[in-house]
Amino acid sequence: MTTTSRPHGAPGPASSDSLRERARRAVDEQPSTTVTVLSSLLAAQDELGYLPYEAVDEVARRTGASVNEVWGVASFYPNFRFTPPARHSVEICWGPTCHVLGAQPILQGLVRHLGLDGEGDTEDGSISLKYNTCLGVCPHAPAMSFDHELAGRVSLDEAVSRVERIRTADMGREA
Numbered sequence: 001m002t003t004t005s006r007p008h009g010a011p012g013p014a015s016s017d018s019l020r021e022r023a024r025r026a027v028d029e030q031p032s033t034t035v036t037v038l039s040s041l042l043a044a045q046d047e048l049g050y051l052p053y054e055a056v057d058e059v060a061r062r063t064g065a066s067v068n069e070v071w072g073v074a075s076f077y078p079n080f081r082f083t084p085p086a087r088h089s090v091e092i093c094w095g096p097t098c099h100v101l102g103a104q105p106i107l108q109g110l111v112r113h114l115g116l117d118g119e120g121d122t123e124d125g126s127i128s129l130k131y132n133t134c135l136g137v138c139p140h141a142p143a144m145s146f147d148h149e150l151a152g153r154v155s156l157d158e159a160v161s162r163v164e165r166i167r168t169a170d171m172g173r174e175a
Contacts, residue, residue: 016054022047023055037063037073041080050081086121086128088166091145091158095137096171103142107131109156115164126167 026047040063044055051074060070071143074080092110094103110129114122119131135143140152146162 003141019052019056020054023052024062026087027059027090035063036069037065038077041070041074045080049085050083073097083121086125087130087170088147089130089145090128090147090159090163090166091130091132091135093132093137093141093143095132095134095138097138098135098143101141106144106154106156106159107143110159110163113160126162126170 023044026043027035028076030039032039035083037059040059041051041055045051053159055075057067060063060067063070071109074082081129090110092098092103092107094107110115111118114127114129116122116129121128135145135150136153137143137150140150142152142154144151144154144159146161146166151162153159
């Protein structure tokens with residue numbers, strides 16, 4: 001098997017043939033007749049939840065681009081992640097309407113509550129907090145998404161309560 005060298009700053013060592021196979025299948029099964037590096041990266045991340053080195057390498061193989069070219073596209077867009085996501089996702093909209101209607105204090109309070117410096121993953125791996133420029137529900141601002149379930153007119157208390165319910169349910173599954 002040929003080993004492809006990693007570009008500087010690329011994700012860590014290859015972890016499994018399973019990741020590679022899932023990425024290959026996601027790229028190959030794209031419904032579009034035009035397959036691009038970007039569409040292939042999106043397909044791989046949709047399948048895996050992130051872009052491990054194996055996915056970047058498979059996108060390069062399938063599109064005929066170099067690993068460095070694929071890495072350049074992937075690292076350009078902030079929506080791609082290169083580490084496994086936390087078990088649950090929480091997104092807060094900070095677009096203009098949500099911002100004007102109070103998203104900033106919610107965002108700051110939730111960041112403090114989760115012990116983060118900004119968007120990112122909690123230390124225990126339970127929550128990925130992401131800022132979103134638009135969740136598409138402006139009439140219901142400020143808006144958030146909890147594990148892809150939209151919530152409108154959210155307050156800081158409600159956001160913290162929902163996060164804690166997610167964590168409590170998560171702990172119940174681990175027991």
